Amino acid sequence: MARRTAPVAKSAPPVPKPDDGSEFSVPLVKAVDPLVLALDVGSTASRGSLHDAHGVPVRGYRHKIPHAFTAKSDGTSIIDPDSVVEELGTIIDVVVGSRKELIGRLKGVAIDTFASSLVGVDANRKATTPCYTYADSRATPQLAGLREQVDEPELQQLTGARLHTSYLAPRFLWLRENEPDLVADTKRWVSLGEYFHIRLLGKARAGTAVAAWTGLLNRHTGDWSDRMLDLAQIDRTKLSLIARPNQPILEVPSGVVQRWPALRDARWFAPIADGLAQNIGSGGRDASTMVTSMSTSGAMRVLVHSVPQEIPYGLWCYRIDDSRSLLGGAVNDVGRALDWASRTFALPEDTGMPEIATQPYRPDLPLLLPYLTGERSTGWAGGAQAHALDITAATGPEALARGVMEGVVLSLGRVASQLKEVAGDVERLVSTGGVSQNVPGIQQLLADYLGRETVQATFKRSTLRGTAILAQEVLAPGVEPAEAPATRTFKPKEKHREHWDRLAERYEVAYRRLIAP
Template identity: 50%
Template sequence: MAGSGGRVGLDDALDPFVLAMDVGSTASRGDVYDAAGRPVGGDRSKVAHEFRTGADGASEIDPDQVVDELAEIITELAAAAPEGRIGGVALDTFASSLVGVDADDRAVTPCYTYADSRCGAQVRALRREHDEEQVRQRTGVRLHSSYLPARLRWLRETDPDRFAAARRWMSLGEYAYLRLLGTTAAGTATAAWTGMLDRHTGRWDPEMLAAAGVEPDRLSQVRDPGDPLTDVDPEVAKRWPALDGARWFAPISDGFASNLGTGAADPTTAAVAAATSGAIRVLVRDIPERIPPGLWCYRVDAGRSLLGGALNDVGRVLSWLHDTVQLGDTDPADLMAAAPDPTTPLVLPYLSGERSTGWAADARAVISGVSGATTGGQLFRGAMEGVALSYERIADQLRTTSADPQRILASGRVTQDLPSWLQVLADALGTPVEPVTMKRATLHGTALHALEVLAPDTAREPVPTGPTLHPVPEHREHYRDRAEAYDRLYRAVITGPGTG
């Protein structure tokens, strides 16, 4: 157990401060951190929102709504901060977002999110046209609906007028900066999550740009964290005097920020993120030459990469269970704390398609082993076991790489809303799991990424963690059997990446 995670008063805080913002799947948030990475003063700021989803695979949000949310957060936090103490402003957003912007710097499309799966046909076409393994080794990712080559082609083919109206294409964070600052750039991590960045060179990949039907001048400049934005509109300092002189850092992806924020900042530690979506990630030095087939590898700056895999549905599964399954008086925490039962249904938890490790974007959830005696509690347990087994499939491939993490740190809404599930995760992984007790670890990491530049020599406050969950030896055989059954069911009903 380490760190306190408590807020620090202005008199005790260390300069420079960072105003950090995070745009997630359910809300935009902001807070001010000191040079030690401690939240400063009063409470954080939050504005809730929701994605618009549809049965056709749509997942969108109004980009201007998010711009307004961030402006509100900046106004609130800057008003409470002393002038001259905020040295930087940093932003992360959910990864793989896309906004089309016209010549007047206005959005002409909604923001398409990572979960929008309507481009399945375009994924299949790209896989026929390109050597996917070469693309994956070059860009770090598969041809998949989560990434922009297929999404841009889908938009070009299905809505050509809207596609033509866009003069530039950018992530949600880039668009927010454009509207708020009058200038923008793509952080390297944000660019990597597009699926169109050459991870070896750090430049846009010509083959994927051609596949998407866009020219490089339609995309933003790519910037490492050490290269903050210039040419910020002078009106910004007039609007928010507390930010006068602050350095604005190009938007980064939430995955990179999450690793930094949980303390998984080197190859010895893996981060398990369990929010609406989820991932296992290891921050490694340099740019790995080869990537296992089920994983991705995102360049985050000139000297580091993020290696791992992602799940579309983690907290989304938990929310669906709460809304759909009748538990009566049964406490979900007790369901997770109980010993495993072989009569529990086996669940492939793909509510919105699969990313790692099979990359079947059209996959949907499968429930097997249900009888007339199956209870809502057993279904609940089976679905959350399925989520844990999905993580294990990623961990199994990570074990084949040079990454050799000695710690697993778990964070995110699910770890706090249902902490007893972490025992199921530890049992499924066969590895101890250490819960991060700090709330908003991603927001914390966004501040830390700026502090790497602004205050590199200041010691950071340790990240607070709870008691470690150790695998129960008696449960190991059960989860090995479940993993094998999961794999058999998967191969029987999921046709793999060819589905898009």
């Protein structure tokens, strides 16, 4: 099988472009070494794919296994960690298997997972708990108690994160109060990605970005914060050591190589958070680009090559390594809110959310605050619930669905306004994620509200790509990532300015009432 090895920076080959307009990929024979296997554990599926030195997916080497969180009305949001480990093993079987053509070419295995995951592990390296997800809001009472004890803005500047049910300080307190037997059986607390490494490799370290997403990291030093550990009532010996992106695991058990010979030369990189991966994979590698993620949840982010001294009230700032931080804000419900609206309202036949997004603007729409699983940025009201206002007997299902969609846009827009305070006017705004692909008209709504162009990233697996690119910074330094496809631009329409200004004013009043408690 013909191949090319990754060149040094001075002689780097031209960055490849897609073979055609339909798929961003390269055949194995044209892939530039080294290759990386990227794994992604998201809210709705586990995925894996092979990428070359430019971060281009290798055609025919990918697999996906759907899954779902177990959610209950009391705020429960969990997933079985062993099922995820099994999914990932199956994905590696399918993508890599015993394929001899990959031996000697595959140099890295990198993984991202949804952020703020937590699994308890016993002395035999087996799970003592389910995996608690970012959407689990049962720690709302503990969160309220913490907020009464501390100066929250001070902690935000220390960790880059507000106090919230998505982070681990209130979750650890909830576990002590509600699951003392599980806590007693647990010798170590890890993220879902770390648990995968423990089960497969027998060892694990927390990537800096994963540690940052716990809300327990000192963003200035890159180590666990003693202050936050005290508040969480957790000993640092119960947590993993922290690894920078350039500190992979080099030695792996022989059984791993026996099962997958193609991984004999691979370095295993510490897990990273999916938000960071999606940002990098969509082209947001510096402060010139703001990335809007619209998937099950959503976010707006800017990657900065610094550690900002001050963070606006509604944002988070996650340390990536010694010189980079990811600044932004997240909302729990984007795709989740649209799916709920599509299922709940009796929409006419042949009318789905894509059609709802392109309907004309209307002044009589109800106002909906789409906080189905709590609110993160910008008010950090973990126990917030969805609210609907201005519904009358004349309000139909299409108006309700469009109200949910415009509520999603407004919640993202709140994040964008605070990002501007720190990052200024970025050069471009890129939208990515399944919602942007499946409901493209929502990007026009976002462009109208923000008053600026948005570019649609047409590549669907940007998170996997970003995970691979971060690993390639270590494996193939100096090799530039290929430009991610982005073929459609949405220009703002000034005639809709009045609609959004009026709606934003109504939203602000309702929002303040919602988060006041």
